[in-house]
Amino acid sequence: MILWVALLMAHCSLGLNGASAESTGLERIEKCDTRCSQGLHCRSKPDSLFPPPCQPPAEGLNTSSVFHNISLSTVMRCEGRQKCSLHLRIKTALHLTEFTHGVSICTVTAGMMANCQIFSFTRASRERMSGLQVEVENDCTNISPSQQVQVTLKTVPSYCGVTWTGTYEAPECISKDLRQHVPECITGRLSYDVIPQRRELRVSVSDMLENYNYHLRLCRKDFICIDTGVNKLIKKEEPVKSTTLPYSRPLPCLCIEGWSAVMDAPRVQVCPFKDRLEELWFGINFDPLEGTLSWEPSCPVTAVVRLCQKREDSVCVDLPHASQNVSREKIRFTEVDPHPQLCMKFTAGSQSWIRCPFTDTRFQAWEVIVTRRQGQENVTMLSQITATFSVGLCVKSERSTVCQVTETHTMQVEKHKAVGLNLAGERCNICLQVKRLDVKFAATIVHCLEQCNQTLPVRLVISSRASWILTWVVVPAGVCLSSIIIFTLFLHILLSVYQRRRQEERKNGGCTSKKQTDPAFDCVVPALPTQPVVRGGVLIPDSPQCGNNEKANLISN
Incomplete structure (x- = not known):
C-alpha cells in the first residue's frame, strides 16, 4: 500500500510539472550567462573579427570525439508582462584534453555580421579535469521570432577539421506565449459583430500592446491585404477599445486588419465573410x-x-x-x-x-413570336440584327424531354424583317427548334405548339416578310387608299356641279327675253346662226339677247 501511494504521488507530481511547463511555454531566465561543468572554471571574451587560421591537430587529439550532444533551444527573459525577449541557448559536451584550452562559439543571422565569443578554461581546471567529459552552456545570444541562426563551434586553439556547424530557426509568433509577452508578436485580439441592416462591423480590440495607439482597417486579402479606404485609429487613452467599420459588400476576402502603432508591428486579420462565396x-x-x-x-x-x-x-x-x-x-x-x-x-x-445575365430582354437579339387567331397558331421570327439560324422541326415524346429533329432548315433573318415559321398540317407534340449559327455560344430554343391534328402530314413552311406584309399590311393599306381616292373624286364632282350652277345664275341676271320659261336658264341664244356684219375691217358678230355680255372684237390686219 505504501509503495502504491508513493507511485501515485510521483505520477501526480510529474503530471503537475508537465502541466506547469505547458502553461508557462518557453523557459524563463533571470539573466543571460555562461555556465560550465562543476569544477571547470571558464571565462568569456569576444573573439577577434579576423581569427588566425586553423592549425594541424596535435598528436593524440581525437578530432571525432571533441564535441558531443550539441543542443540549440530558445529561452525567454522578461522585464515586464509585455517586455520579454528571446535568447538562443547553446549547449555542448566535449572531451577535455590538455590540447583544448577553450571553446569558440559564433552565431550569424541574415544580413548581420558574425558574433563570436571565446569561452576559455583556466589552466588549473584544465589540468584537474583533463580526460573528462565537460559541458559548456551559453544563452546570451538575442534572437527574433522566426529568425534563422547559423551556429559554429570550434576549439581554442582552432584545430583544422575540429568544427561543428548547424542551423537553428527560432519559434514563430503562433505560440500563445509569444503572442502575449513578446512585443514583436503582440498583435492584439479582434472580435466583431456584423450589423447587416446598416452594413457595419462593430470591432473590439483586446490584449493590444500597452501604451501604444492601435490601427484598424478593412482590406481585401490577396498576396497582400489591399486597402479599401476604411481606416480607424483607437487611442491608447480610450477606456473602450472599439469602433465601427462600414462595408459595401460582404465579400469572402474582406478582412479586418489591426496592428499597433509601432515600426514593423505584426498584424492580425479576421475575415467575417470568408464563407460567403455566393457574393x-x-x-x-x-x-x-x-x-x-x-x-x-x-x-x-x-x-x-x-x-x-x-x-x-x-x-x-x-x-x-x-x-x-x-x-x-x-x-x-x-x-x-x-x-x-x-x-x-x-x-x-x-x-x-x-x-443568368440576359433575363433583361433589352439584350435579347432575336425572338420567336407565337400568335393565335381563329384557332390557328402563327409563328414569326424577328431579329434585331442580321443573323443566320438553324430552324428544325422536332417531335417530343411524353417519356423524354429530348426533342427528336425530323426536318432542318438554315435561314438568314435580316435586321428588323420578320420571317414566318408556320406548319402545314400540324399534329400533336410538334415543336420548333431554333439556334443561332453565326456565333460560338448559343442556346437551342424549343417552341412547342398546342395544335393537334393527327390526320395531316407535318411540313414546315417558311414565309418571307414580303408575303406577310402583303397579307397583313399592303392589302389593308390598298383598301384604305382606294376608299380615300373614291371619296375625294366624289367631293370633286359635287364641287364642280355647284360651281357651274353658280356661274349660270350670275349670267342669267341681265336677260330680257320673253321666251324664257324655265328659271334654270339665264339667257336664250338664237338657234339659227346669223351672218356677221363687217364694218371698216372689224368683225362684229351679232349680239346675244343678253344685255350684260361682253363684245368680242377681232382686229384684222
Whole structure:
C-alpha cells in the first residue's frame, strides 16, 4: 500500500510539472550567462573579427570525439508582462584534453555580421579535469521570432577539421506565449459583430500592446491585404477599445486588419465573410457590339465557369467547349448570343451557382413570336440584327424531354424583317427548334405548339416578310387608299356641279327675253346662226339677247 501511494504521488507530481511547463511555454531566465561543468572554471571574451587560421591537430587529439550532444533551444527573459525577449541557448559536451584550452562559439543571422565569443578554461581546471567529459552552456545570444541562426563551434586553439556547424530557426509568433509577452508578436485580439441592416462591423480590440495607439482597417486579402479606404485609429487613452467599420459588400476576402502603432508591428486579420462565396458571382458584363461576355472575380478564388442553357425545370445544361478555370484573372467568352436562357454556372468545390445575365430582354437579339387567331397558331421570327439560324422541326415524346429533329432548315433573318415559321398540317407534340449559327455560344430554343391534328402530314413552311406584309399590311393599306381616292373624286364632282350652277345664275341676271320659261336658264341664244356684219375691217358678230355680255372684237390686219 505504501509503495502504491508513493507511485501515485510521483505520477501526480510529474503530471503537475508537465502541466506547469505547458502553461508557462518557453523557459524563463533571470539573466543571460555562461555556465560550465562543476569544477571547470571558464571565462568569456569576444573573439577577434579576423581569427588566425586553423592549425594541424596535435598528436593524440581525437578530432571525432571533441564535441558531443550539441543542443540549440530558445529561452525567454522578461522585464515586464509585455517586455520579454528571446535568447538562443547553446549547449555542448566535449572531451577535455590538455590540447583544448577553450571553446569558440559564433552565431550569424541574415544580413548581420558574425558574433563570436571565446569561452576559455583556466589552466588549473584544465589540468584537474583533463580526460573528462565537460559541458559548456551559453544563452546570451538575442534572437527574433522566426529568425534563422547559423551556429559554429570550434576549439581554442582552432584545430583544422575540429568544427561543428548547424542551423537553428527560432519559434514563430503562433505560440500563445509569444503572442502575449513578446512585443514583436503582440498583435492584439479582434472580435466583431456584423450589423447587416446598416452594413457595419462593430470591432473590439483586446490584449493590444500597452501604451501604444492601435490601427484598424478593412482590406481585401490577396498576396497582400489591399486597402479599401476604411481606416480607424483607437487611442491608447480610450477606456473602450472599439469602433465601427462600414462595408459595401460582404465579400469572402474582406478582412479586418489591426496592428499597433509601432515600426514593423505584426498584424492580425479576421475575415467575417470568408464563407460567403455566393457574393462573388456578380459583376457579369456583356458588350453587345463585340458579343463578349466577361466576368472578373472580386476576390481570388479557385473556381470553374461554364456557359449553360437553363431549362424549364431550372436545370442548367452545360454547353460544349464552354468552360474556363478562374483564379484571379478576368474571363471572357467571345461570340455569345444574348438569350434569356443562356446562363453562367460557377462551380467552387462541391457547390455551384447559376447566374443568368440576359433575363433583361433589352439584350435579347432575336425572338420567336407565337400568335393565335381563329384557332390557328402563327409563328414569326424577328431579329434585331442580321443573323443566320438553324430552324428544325422536332417531335417530343411524353417519356423524354429530348426533342427528336425530323426536318432542318438554315435561314438568314435580316435586321428588323420578320420571317414566318408556320406548319402545314400540324399534329400533336410538334415543336420548333431554333439556334443561332453565326456565333460560338448559343442556346437551342424549343417552341412547342398546342395544335393537334393527327390526320395531316407535318411540313414546315417558311414565309418571307414580303408575303406577310402583303397579307397583313399592303392589302389593308390598298383598301384604305382606294376608299380615300373614291371619296375625294366624289367631293370633286359635287364641287364642280355647284360651281357651274353658280356661274349660270350670275349670267342669267341681265336677260330680257320673253321666251324664257324655265328659271334654270339665264339667257336664250338664237338657234339659227346669223351672218356677221363687217364694218371698216372689224368683225362684229351679232349680239346675244343678253344685255350684260361682253363684245368680242377681232382686229384684222
